[in-house]
Amino acid sequence: xxxxxxxxxxxxxxxxxxxxxxxxxxxxxxxxxxxxxxxxxxxxxxxxxxxxxxxxxxxxxxxxxxxxxxxxxxxxxxxxxxxxxxxxxxxxxxxxxxxxxxxxxxxxxxxxxxxxxxxxxxxxxxxxxxxxxxxxxxxxxxxxxxxxxxxxxxxxxxxxxxxxxxxxxxxxxxxxxxxxxxxxxxxxxxxxxxxxxxxxxxxxxxxxxxxxxxxxxxxxxxxxxxxxxxxxxxxxxxxxxxxxxxxxxxxxxxxxxxxxxxxxxxxxxxxxxxxxxxxxxxxxxxxxxxxxxxxxxxxxxxxxxxxxxxxxxxxxxxxxxxxxxxxxxxxxxxxxxxxxxxxxxxxxxxxxxxxxxxxxxxxxxxxxxxxxxxxxxxxxxxxxxxxxxxxxxxxxxxxxxxxxxxxxxxxxxxxxxxxxxxxxxxxxxxxxxxxxxxxxxxxxxxxxxxxxxxxxxxxxxxxxxxxxxxxxxxxxxxxxxxxxxxxxxxxxxxxxxxxxxxxxxxxxxxxxxxxxxxxxxxxxxxxxxxxxxxxxxxxxxxxxxxxxxxxxxxxxxxxxx
Numbered sequence: 257x258x259x260x261x262x263x264x265x266x267x268x269x270x271x272x273x274x275x276x277x278x279x280x281x282x283x284x285x286x287x288x289x290x291x292x293x294x295x296x297x298x299x300x301x302x303x304x305x306x307x308x309x310x311x312x313x314x315x316x317x318x319x320x321x322x323x324x325x326x327x328x329x330x331x332x333x334x335x336x337x338x339x340x341x342x343x344x345x346x347x348x349x350x351x352x353x354x355x356x357x358x359x360x361x362x363x364x365x366x367x368x369x370x371x372x373x374x375x376x377x378x379x380x381x382x383x384x385x386x387x388x389x390x391x392x393x394x395x396x397x398x399x400x401x402x403x404x405x406x407x408x409x410x411x412x413x414x415x416x417x418x419x420x421x422x423x424x425x426x427x428x429x430x431x432x433x434x435x436x437x438x439x440x441x442x443x444x445x446x447x448x449x450x451x452x453x454x455x456x457x458x459x460x461x462x463x464x465x466x467x468x469x470x471x472x473x474x475x476x477x478x479x480x481x482x483x484x485x486x487x488x489x490x491x492x493x494x495x496x497x498x499x500x501x502x503x504x505x506x507x508x509x510x511x512x513x514x515x516x517x518x519x520x521x522x523x524x525x526x527x528x529x530x531x532x533x534x535x536x537x538x539x540x541x542x543x544x545x546x547x548x549x550x551x552x553x554x555x556x557x558x559x560x561x562x563x564x565x566x567x568x569x570x571x572x573x574x575x576x577x578x579x580x581x582x583x584x585x586x587x588x589x590x591x592x593x594x595x596x597x598x599x600x601x602x603x604x605x606x607x608x609x610x611x612x613x614x615x616x617x618x619x620x621x622x623x624x625x626x627x628x629x630x631x632x633x634x635x636x637x638x639x640x641x642x643x644x645x646x647x648x649x650x651x652x653x654x655x656x657x658x659x660x661x662x663x664x665x666x667x668x669x670x671x672x673x674x675x676x677x678x679x680x681x682x683x684x685x686x687x688x689x690x691x692x693x694x695x696x697x698x699x700x701x702x703x704x705x706x707x708x709x710x711x712x713x714x715x716x717x718x719x720x721x722x723x724x725x726x727x728x729x730x731x732x733x734x735x736x737x738x739x740x741x742x743x744x745x746x747x748x749x750x751x752x753x754x755x756x757x758x759x760x761x762x763x764x765x766x767x768x769x770x771x772x773x774x775x776x777x778x779x780x781x782x783x784x785x786x787x788x789x790x791x792x793x794x795x796x797x798x799x800x801x802x803x804x805x806x807x808x809x810x811x812x813x814x815x816x817x
Contacts, residue, residue, distance in 0.1 A: 259354035261363065262292075263318050263435065265347040267617050268428075270296040270303050280305060284791040288313035290603050292548060302337030302345070307546075308603055311355060318347055319374075327693040328373055331402055332426045341398050341405055342428025342715070348383065348435045352550050360434035361385045368432040372419025378409060378429040379418040385433035387417050394431065410505045413791050436494075439514045439553070440546035443520065443529040444588060446489045446539040450492035453499025453508035459532040459790040460510070460525070461497035464490040491528045500571060504613055505589060517550070523557035526584045542588025545630040551600045566664050568655035570648055570671020574629045633688035633727050636769030640734040641681040642761035647737055648674030650744040650752040650759070658693045658751050667748070674740050677733055681766075684730050688773070691723040695777075717781055727770035728790060731797045734763045734770070736805045744812040748775055757812035766807040771798055 269275050276296055283305065284291050293306040307317060322344040329343035347367070351360040364385045372379045376696055385394040385487045400408055405424035408414045415421050416429065445453055458465040467486040468475030477485040488495075494516035501508045510529050516518055522545075530540045549574070558576025559569040569576075577594055586592045595601045648671050654660065655667035698715040702708045741763065745756040774794050781787050 259311055259359075260308055261314045261355055262306065262309040262313050262350040262352050262363075262599065263347065264304060264344045265318060265321055265348065265739060266340075267303045267305065267321070267329065268301065268331060268336065268343050268345055269329050270298050270301045270336065271327070275644055278328060279303075279321050279627065280323045282324040283317045285315050286317040289317045290485055292599070292602065293360050293610070294480055296790055297338070298798025302338045304643060308352060308599060308806040311359070312365050314349065315363050318349075318367055319370055319415045322347065322371055322377075323375060326377065330426050332425050332540050334402070334627075337394070338512035339398050339401055340428075341402050341695065342377070343426075344430045344432050345395060345428075346382075346398075346431040350435060350437045353552065357384055357434060364434045365521050367410065368418045368430075371430055371432065372416065374549075375419075376752060377419050377424060377427055378416035378421060378428060380431045381419045382431050383435035394801060397431055399734075408524050420676065425758070435515045437550060439517060439522065439549060441512045442509045442545050442546065443512070443526060444505070444509055444541045444585070445533055446541050447508050448497050448501055448506065449600055452536060452538060453501070453510055455499070455536060456529060456532045456538070457497035457499040457510045457512075459490060459535075460492050460528045461490040461495050461512075462493050462628050463496070464488045465574070473559040486589075491532070492520045495525060498500065500690070506585050517553055521556055521560075522549070522553045523560045523580070523584065523677045526557075540585075544589050545592075545597060546585060547600045549597060551566055551598050554598065555586065563668075566665065566669040568652045568663065568671045569675070570651055570655075570668055570675050570708040573677065578655075593810065629689040629692040630685070631692070632769055633730075633773040635687045636727060636766045636773065637681050637684040637688055637730045638766075639686065639762045639769060640730055640737065640766030641678055643734065643741065643759045643766060644674050644678035644737045646680055646755050646759035646762065647740040647744055648678060650755050651723045651740065654744065654747075654749040654751050670740050670743060674737065677740075680733050681730065684726060686725075687728050688730070691719070691726045695719040695723050720777050720780055720787070724774045724781075724790060727773035727777075728793060730770040731767050731774070731801075734802060737795055738801070738808075742804060742811075745815075750815060753815045754811055755808065757808065760808040760812075764801055765802040767797060790807040792810050 266278055267276070273296070276294065277299050280291060280294055283289060289307055289309045291305070291307045292466065293304065295305075296303040305321065308314065309317070323354055324684050331716075333342055334340070349360050349364045349367070351357055354533055361384050364409050365381065368379045368381055368385075371377055380391060382391055382394050391397050405428055407669050409416070409421045411424050445456065459478055464487050465473075467478040467488050469478055470476075480486050494514060496513040496515065497510060499513050500511055512751040514522065514525055526540070526543060535539050555573060555576045557580035558578075562569045562571070562576070568752050577598075581587055581592050585805065623635065651667045651671035652675055655664045655671060696711065696717070698719040701712040701715055703712050739759070741759045745760070745766060750758060778790060
């Protein structure tokens with residue numbers, strides 16, 4: 257999975273659809289960006305835009321959106337119910353997959369610096385990007401709002417992180433930072449009572465409930481030494497919750513905002529609601545995700561519930577999602593369509609061009625066409641993928657074998673590792689084709705002058721080196737799969753011994769095929785240390801592969817005689 261960064265800028269215009277359209281058009285003009293949602297609010301006079309894509313593209317799109325808002329929105333005339341400090345009020349970056357929070361912080365600072373330098377706007381950093389602890393909280397940074405901004409900018413304590421400390425009456429300021437994804441999540445109860453739903457909400461939310469002298473809601477609040485009401489903390493950190501009744505569904509819900517899914521995962525919130533509801537004589541009857549959800553939230557939930565069943569967690573993503581959806585009743589109120597509800601899947605559905613998304617016949621038809629790519633490199637990665645899938649299958653069959661219940665953890669760990677390696681090899685099927693295309697692009701560069709020839713030669717060498725590194729990654733990954741295959745051949749389900757044998761054959765073919773592709777791409781490169789190191793690595797992997805394939809063959813032959 258390539259890195260995915262989400263951006264949710266809030267623009268101070270919710271009524272004029274022409275202005276909103278120009279801002280979103282600017283965002284969408286960046287290649288690789290997928291616009292997920294546009295939510296204008298008339299009373300707040302504010303529009304929340306959600307888009308995602310590769311980090312560099314997201315930062316460029318965010319800049320273009322802020323640039324348009326700076327040109328089109330006049331804050332001196334703005335009125336709305338929502339707190340705001342500028343035309344582009346707040347612009348958070350949220351790491352979704354394949355990117356760390358630390359990396360997201362770096363991207364947010366690049367965006368903030370560019371906005372301050374090129375658009376001459378005062379920029380404040382917040383959340384994980386904050387330059388000072390007191391600037392982490394958005395409400396603290398936004399205190400005084402647009403109307404108090406001129407005074408704030410004159411205070412040395414509130415010097416902007418980027419841009420001039422000068423009041424811009426037309427555009428105000430911008431608040432930029434990296435934060436965790438906020439997930440809106442509702443859990444259904446078998447009651448119409450919002451009071452009972454609130455009781456569950458108070459049980460689970462971080463803020464808990466006010467402590468009373470009787471321990472009941474109608475008691476007198478217990479005050480601390482400073483005269484403030486004492487609180488009984490709830491079960492979950494990073495969780496805000498309230499109970500309400502939904503007429504449309506004729507049931508009550510616990511409505512939550514999960515502000516840090518690492519601290520409180522989706523399944524943890526669901527289980528907490530179930531525990532509280534049961535203690536109060538209620539039942540949870542399902543749940544719903546409002547908006548989009550990161551893939552990992554559902555994969556983690558699927559693994560959690562499979563573990564509780566003492567079953568292997570090393571299964572495909574689709575099965576993990578199915579387990580999560582059915583267990584938490586995510587389809588109780590409306591169908592749960594993964595490619596519409598999961599952020600990464602929705603992004604992938606934009607182009608649908610990946611080879612790995614094609615059915616087998618389609619892939620084979622494209623492979624056999626006159627097009628030079630996909631070719632042997634992608635097929636080598638495919639062979640490795642088949643080997644990893646077979647290794648995972650044997651691990652799962654072993655984990656779920658009757659009488660081997662005490663070995664579930666052992667085989668589940670192996671199955672999970674096989675699944676991770678399978679995903680890596682699936683990615684490399686397409687990456688091999690992409691690397692070939694980069695070589696072709698380099699050859700197409702102009703060569704009309706000596707300077708152009710020099711640049712072209714440099715780009716061709718870079719592309720060839722990367723094109724050699726991709727099949728080398730295939731070889732290295734297949735080598736990791738061998739360990740699992742050998743483990744399965746030695747101690748896995750004996751009824752699947754031939755599957756372990758075929759896995760080894762696929763891995764051997766994948767490694768040998770990938771070696772051809774490394775060597776052909778290296779052949780056109782000038783001599784150098786990097787080239788020699790890669791050639792030596794190929795030789796070592798081939799020797800290890802031959803040895804491991806023979807060891808597995810002997811194991812298989814001995815067990816099928």
